[in-house]
Protein backbone atom coordinates (compact mmCIF):
# COMPACT_ATOMS: atom_id res chain seq x y z
CA UNK A 235 0.00 0.00 0.00
CA UNK A 236 1.47 3.31 -1.07
CA UNK A 237 -0.43 5.58 1.35
CA UNK A 238 -0.84 3.38 4.41
CA UNK A 239 -2.37 5.40 7.31
CA UNK A 240 -1.81 8.74 5.58
CA UNK A 241 -4.59 11.29 6.05
CA UNK A 242 -5.72 12.84 2.78
CA UNK A 243 -7.98 15.85 2.36
CA UNK A 244 -9.65 15.82 -1.06
CA UNK A 245 -11.63 18.90 -1.98
CA UNK A 246 -14.53 18.32 -4.36
CA UNK A 247 -14.22 14.63 -3.53
CA UNK A 248 -17.92 13.96 -4.05
CA UNK A 249 -17.75 13.66 -7.83
CA UNK A 250 -15.58 13.06 -10.88
CA UNK A 251 -11.80 13.21 -10.45
CA UNK A 252 -12.03 13.91 -6.70
CA UNK A 253 -14.18 10.84 -6.06
CA UNK A 254 -11.99 8.59 -8.23
CA UNK A 255 -8.97 9.83 -6.26
CA UNK A 256 -10.70 9.25 -2.92
CA UNK A 257 -11.44 5.64 -3.91
CA UNK A 258 -7.89 5.04 -5.19
CA UNK A 259 -6.23 6.65 -2.15
CA UNK A 260 -8.43 4.59 0.19
CA UNK A 261 -7.41 1.42 -1.66
CA UNK A 262 -3.80 2.46 -1.05
CA UNK A 263 -4.46 2.69 2.71
CA UNK A 264 -5.20 6.42 3.21
CA UNK A 265 -7.87 7.84 5.50
CA UNK A 266 -10.01 10.21 3.46
CA UNK A 267 -11.57 13.59 4.33
CA UNK A 268 -13.76 15.10 1.62
CA UNK A 269 -14.53 18.83 1.49
CA UNK A 270 -17.71 19.42 -0.51
CA UNK A 271 -20.55 21.84 -1.13
CA UNK A 272 -22.78 19.02 -2.44
CA UNK A 273 -23.74 17.06 0.66
CA UNK A 274 -25.49 14.17 -1.13
CA UNK A 275 -22.40 13.58 -3.30
CA UNK A 276 -20.12 13.75 -0.27
CA UNK A 277 -22.25 11.25 1.65
CA UNK A 278 -22.35 8.88 -1.32
CA UNK A 279 -18.56 9.09 -1.80
CA UNK A 280 -17.98 8.31 1.89
CA UNK A 281 -20.31 5.30 1.56
CA UNK A 282 -18.42 4.05 -1.50
CA UNK A 283 -15.06 4.33 0.26
CA UNK A 284 -16.46 2.49 3.29
CA UNK A 285 -18.00 -0.20 1.06
CA UNK A 286 -14.46 -0.93 -0.18
CA UNK A 287 -13.26 -1.28 3.42
CA UNK A 288 -11.80 2.25 3.68
CA UNK A 289 -12.23 5.08 6.19
CA UNK A 290 -13.72 8.43 5.17
CA UNK A 291 -15.41 11.52 6.56
CA UNK A 292 -16.73 14.64 4.89
CA UNK A 293 -16.97 18.30 5.83
CA UNK A 294 -19.49 20.61 4.22
CA UNK A 295 -17.10 23.34 3.15
CA UNK A 296 -17.08 25.82 0.29
CA UNK A 297 -13.37 26.07 -0.46
CA UNK A 298 -13.80 29.76 -1.32
CA UNK A 299 -14.92 30.53 2.26
CA UNK A 300 -12.10 30.86 4.77
CA UNK A 301 -14.30 30.22 7.80
CA UNK A 302 -15.72 27.00 6.29
CA UNK A 303 -12.26 25.77 5.29
CA UNK A 304 -10.97 26.47 8.80
CA UNK A 305 -13.81 24.46 10.36
CA UNK A 306 -13.23 21.63 7.86
CA UNK A 307 -9.50 21.45 8.57
CA UNK A 308 -10.17 21.41 12.33
CA UNK A 309 -12.64 18.55 11.85
CA UNK A 310 -9.97 16.52 10.04
CA UNK A 311 -7.42 17.17 12.79
CA UNK A 312 -9.96 16.34 15.53
CA UNK A 313 -10.88 13.09 13.76
CA UNK A 314 -7.56 11.83 12.41
CA UNK A 315 -4.95 13.91 14.28
CA UNK A 316 -2.98 15.01 11.21
CA UNK A 317 -3.03 15.97 7.51
CA UNK A 318 -0.49 14.27 5.24
CA UNK A 319 -1.96 15.02 1.82
CA UNK A 320 -4.04 17.88 0.46
CA UNK A 321 -5.53 17.41 -3.01
CA UNK A 322 -6.88 20.81 -4.11
CA UNK A 323 -9.39 19.62 -6.68
CA UNK A 324 -12.69 21.46 -6.06
CA UNK A 325 -13.98 24.07 -8.44
CA UNK A 326 -17.16 25.21 -10.11
CA UNK A 327 -17.98 24.38 -13.73
CA UNK A 328 -18.43 27.21 -16.25
CA UNK A 329 -21.85 26.23 -17.58
CA UNK A 330 -23.78 28.11 -19.02
CA UNK A 331 -20.88 30.47 -19.83
CA UNK A 332 -18.80 27.90 -21.70
CA UNK A 333 -18.60 30.01 -24.86
CA UNK A 334 -19.22 33.54 -23.60
CA UNK A 335 -16.78 36.06 -25.15
CA UNK A 336 -14.65 37.94 -22.62
CA UNK A 337 -16.31 41.26 -23.47
CA UNK A 338 -19.67 39.80 -22.43
CA UNK A 339 -18.59 37.87 -19.33
CA UNK A 340 -20.39 39.09 -16.18
CA UNK A 341 -18.09 40.11 -13.32
CA UNK A 342 -19.92 37.65 -11.06
CA UNK A 343 -18.90 34.78 -13.38
CA UNK A 344 -15.25 35.83 -13.20
CA UNK A 345 -15.46 35.81 -9.40
CA UNK A 346 -17.37 32.51 -9.17
CA UNK A 347 -14.78 30.62 -11.21
CA UNK A 348 -11.61 32.30 -9.95
CA UNK A 349 -12.73 32.10 -6.32
CA UNK A 350 -13.73 28.43 -6.33
CA UNK A 351 -10.59 27.27 -8.19
CA UNK A 352 -7.73 29.65 -7.30
CA UNK A 353 -8.79 31.21 -4.00
CA UNK A 354 -9.99 27.79 -2.83
CA UNK A 355 -6.55 26.40 -3.53
CA UNK A 356 -4.96 29.22 -1.50
CA UNK A 357 -7.33 28.91 1.47
CA UNK A 358 -7.13 25.11 1.78
CA UNK A 359 -3.34 25.23 1.43
CA UNK A 360 -3.09 28.02 4.03
CA UNK A 361 -4.95 26.07 6.70
CA UNK A 362 -3.59 22.60 5.90
CA UNK A 363 -0.02 23.93 5.81
CA UNK A 364 -0.30 25.15 9.41
CA UNK A 365 -0.79 21.52 10.45
CA UNK A 366 1.81 20.17 7.97
CA UNK A 367 4.43 22.60 9.34
CA UNK A 368 3.84 21.19 12.85
CA UNK A 369 4.37 17.69 11.44
CA UNK A 370 7.37 18.84 9.36
CA UNK A 371 5.90 16.87 6.47
CA UNK A 372 3.11 17.02 3.93
CA UNK A 373 2.23 16.85 0.27
CA UNK A 374 0.02 19.20 -1.73
CA UNK A 375 -1.31 18.27 -5.16
CA UNK A 376 -3.20 20.96 -7.05
CA UNK A 377 -5.35 20.32 -10.06
CA UNK A 378 -4.64 22.69 -12.91
CA UNK A 379 -5.60 21.93 -16.52
CA UNK A 380 -4.25 22.24 -20.03
CA UNK A 381 -6.01 25.64 -19.68
CA UNK A 382 -3.28 26.50 -17.18
CA UNK A 383 -0.59 25.83 -19.77
CA UNK A 384 -1.97 27.24 -23.02
CA UNK A 385 -4.61 29.75 -24.08
CA UNK A 386 -7.96 28.36 -25.28
CA UNK A 387 -10.67 30.65 -26.71
CA UNK A 388 -13.53 31.57 -24.32
CA UNK A 389 -11.81 29.93 -21.35
CA UNK A 390 -10.61 33.30 -19.91
CA UNK A 391 -11.73 33.08 -16.25
CA UNK A 392 -11.00 29.37 -15.89
CA UNK A 393 -7.71 29.64 -17.80
CA UNK A 394 -6.58 32.56 -15.64
CA UNK A 395 -7.44 30.59 -12.48
CA UNK A 396 -5.60 27.50 -13.71
CA UNK A 397 -2.50 29.49 -14.77
CA UNK A 398 -2.68 31.03 -11.27
CA UNK A 399 -2.83 27.58 -9.69
CA UNK A 400 0.35 26.56 -11.52
CA UNK A 401 2.03 29.75 -10.29
CA UNK A 402 0.83 29.12 -6.75
CA UNK A 403 2.10 25.51 -6.94
CA UNK A 404 5.63 26.76 -7.71
CA UNK A 405 5.42 29.35 -4.91
CA UNK A 406 4.29 26.70 -2.41
CA UNK A 407 7.05 24.34 -3.55
CA UNK A 408 9.90 26.78 -2.96
CA UNK A 409 8.45 28.38 0.19
CA UNK A 410 7.61 25.11 1.91
CA UNK A 411 10.57 22.92 0.93
CA UNK A 412 12.38 23.77 4.18
CA UNK A 413 9.38 22.46 6.13
CA UNK A 414 9.41 19.05 4.45
CA UNK A 415 6.34 19.91 2.37
CA UNK A 416 6.16 19.24 -1.39
CA UNK A 417 3.71 20.82 -3.84
CA UNK A 418 2.97 19.73 -7.41
CA UNK A 419 0.17 19.99 -9.94
CA UNK A 420 -1.55 17.81 -12.50
CA UNK A 421 -2.83 19.33 -15.73
CA UNK A 422 -5.53 17.19 -17.37
CA UNK A 423 -7.17 17.78 -20.74
CA UNK A 424 -10.85 16.83 -21.02
CA UNK A 425 -11.98 14.22 -18.53
CA UNK A 426 -15.25 12.30 -18.55
CA UNK A 427 -16.92 13.81 -15.46
CA UNK A 428 -20.15 15.69 -14.80
CA UNK A 429 -18.19 18.98 -14.78
CA UNK A 430 -17.88 19.58 -18.47
CA UNK A 431 -20.67 20.98 -20.63
CA UNK A 432 -24.25 19.85 -20.60
CA UNK A 433 -25.10 21.66 -17.37
CA UNK A 434 -23.10 19.25 -15.26
CA UNK A 435 -24.67 16.16 -16.85
CA UNK A 436 -21.44 15.12 -18.57
CA UNK A 437 -20.12 15.42 -22.08
CA UNK A 438 -22.55 15.13 -25.00
CA UNK A 439 -21.59 12.73 -27.82
CA UNK A 440 -21.15 15.61 -30.24
CA UNK A 441 -18.78 17.51 -27.93
CA UNK A 442 -16.96 14.28 -27.05
CA UNK A 443 -16.19 13.66 -30.74
CA UNK A 444 -15.16 17.29 -31.29
CA UNK A 445 -12.76 17.27 -28.31
CA UNK A 446 -11.34 13.83 -29.16
CA UNK A 447 -10.23 15.13 -32.56
CA UNK A 448 -8.00 17.73 -30.84
CA UNK A 449 -6.15 15.15 -28.67
CA UNK A 450 -3.29 13.02 -30.10
CA UNK A 451 -4.56 9.90 -28.28
CA UNK A 452 -8.00 10.68 -29.82
CA UNK A 453 -10.14 10.26 -26.73
CA UNK A 454 -11.23 11.84 -23.49
CA UNK A 455 -9.63 10.69 -20.21
CA UNK A 456 -11.38 8.71 -17.49
CA UNK A 457 -11.20 10.20 -13.96
CA UNK A 458 -9.26 7.15 -12.76
CA UNK A 459 -6.43 8.01 -15.18
CA UNK A 460 -6.03 11.42 -13.52
CA UNK A 461 -6.22 9.84 -10.05
CA UNK A 462 -3.20 7.66 -10.90
CA UNK A 463 -1.09 10.78 -11.55
CA UNK A 464 -2.31 12.37 -8.33
CA UNK A 465 -1.38 9.17 -6.46
CA UNK A 466 2.17 9.31 -7.85
CA UNK A 467 2.59 12.93 -6.71
CA UNK A 468 1.01 12.24 -3.29
CA UNK A 469 3.12 9.15 -2.58
CA UNK A 470 6.79 8.70 -1.60
CA UNK A 471 7.49 7.54 -5.15
CA UNK A 472 7.74 11.25 -6.06
CA UNK A 473 9.88 12.15 -3.01
CA UNK A 474 12.29 14.34 -5.04
CA UNK A 475 9.57 16.02 -7.15
CA UNK A 476 8.32 19.46 -6.13
CA UNK A 477 7.10 22.48 -8.10
CA UNK A 478 6.34 20.27 -11.10
CA UNK A 479 3.32 20.21 -13.40
CA UNK A 480 2.35 16.82 -14.82
CA UNK A 481 0.19 17.03 -17.95
CA UNK A 482 -2.24 14.08 -18.16
CA UNK A 483 -3.67 15.10 -21.47
CA UNK A 484 -3.28 12.44 -24.15
CA UNK A 485 -0.51 14.53 -25.69
CA UNK A 486 -2.47 17.79 -26.04
CA UNK A 487 0.26 20.21 -24.92
CA UNK A 488 2.97 18.28 -26.74
CA UNK A 489 1.52 19.39 -30.10
Ligand SMILES: NC(=O)c1ccc[n+]([C@@H]2O[C@H](COP(=O)([O-])OP(=O)(O)OC[C@H]3O[C@@H](n4cnc5c(N)ncnc54)[C@H](O)[C@@H]3O)[C@@H](O)[C@H]2O)c1
Nearest residue numbers: 246249250251271272296297324325326379424425427429
Ligand atom coordinates in the same frame (compact mmCIF):
# COMPACT_ATOMS: atom_id res chain seq x y z
N1 LIG B 1 -13.41 17.37 -16.23
C1 LIG B 1 -12.45 17.92 -16.96
O1 LIG B 1 -12.46 17.87 -18.20
C2 LIG B 1 -11.30 18.61 -16.29
C3 LIG B 1 -10.15 18.93 -17.03
C4 LIG B 1 -9.08 19.57 -16.41
C5 LIG B 1 -9.17 19.91 -15.07
N2 LIG B 1 -10.31 19.60 -14.37
C6 LIG B 1 -10.38 20.02 -12.99
O2 LIG B 1 -10.65 18.90 -12.16
C7 LIG B 1 -11.31 19.33 -10.97
C8 LIG B 1 -12.47 18.41 -10.69
O3 LIG B 1 -13.35 18.49 -11.78
P1 LIG B 1 -14.35 17.32 -12.19
O4 LIG B 1 -14.31 17.27 -13.65
O5 LIG B 1 -14.11 16.10 -11.38
O6 LIG B 1 -15.73 18.03 -11.78
P2 LIG B 1 -17.04 17.54 -11.01
O7 LIG B 1 -18.04 18.62 -11.25
O8 LIG B 1 -17.38 16.15 -11.37
O9 LIG B 1 -16.59 17.58 -9.48
C9 LIG B 1 -16.27 18.78 -8.84
C10 LIG B 1 -16.73 18.67 -7.41
O10 LIG B 1 -16.31 19.87 -6.73
C11 LIG B 1 -17.38 20.30 -5.90
N3 LIG B 1 -17.25 21.74 -5.73
C12 LIG B 1 -17.46 22.70 -6.67
N4 LIG B 1 -17.23 23.91 -6.15
C13 LIG B 1 -16.86 23.71 -4.86
C14 LIG B 1 -16.51 24.58 -3.81
N5 LIG B 1 -16.49 25.91 -3.98
N6 LIG B 1 -16.18 24.04 -2.60
C15 LIG B 1 -16.20 22.69 -2.42
N7 LIG B 1 -16.56 21.82 -3.38
C16 LIG B 1 -16.87 22.32 -4.58
C17 LIG B 1 -18.63 19.92 -6.65
O11 LIG B 1 -19.74 19.83 -5.77
C18 LIG B 1 -18.25 18.58 -7.26
O12 LIG B 1 -18.60 17.50 -6.43
C19 LIG B 1 -11.68 20.80 -11.22
O13 LIG B 1 -10.77 21.64 -10.56
C20 LIG B 1 -11.52 20.95 -12.72
O14 LIG B 1 -11.22 22.27 -13.10
C21 LIG B 1 -11.36 18.96 -14.94
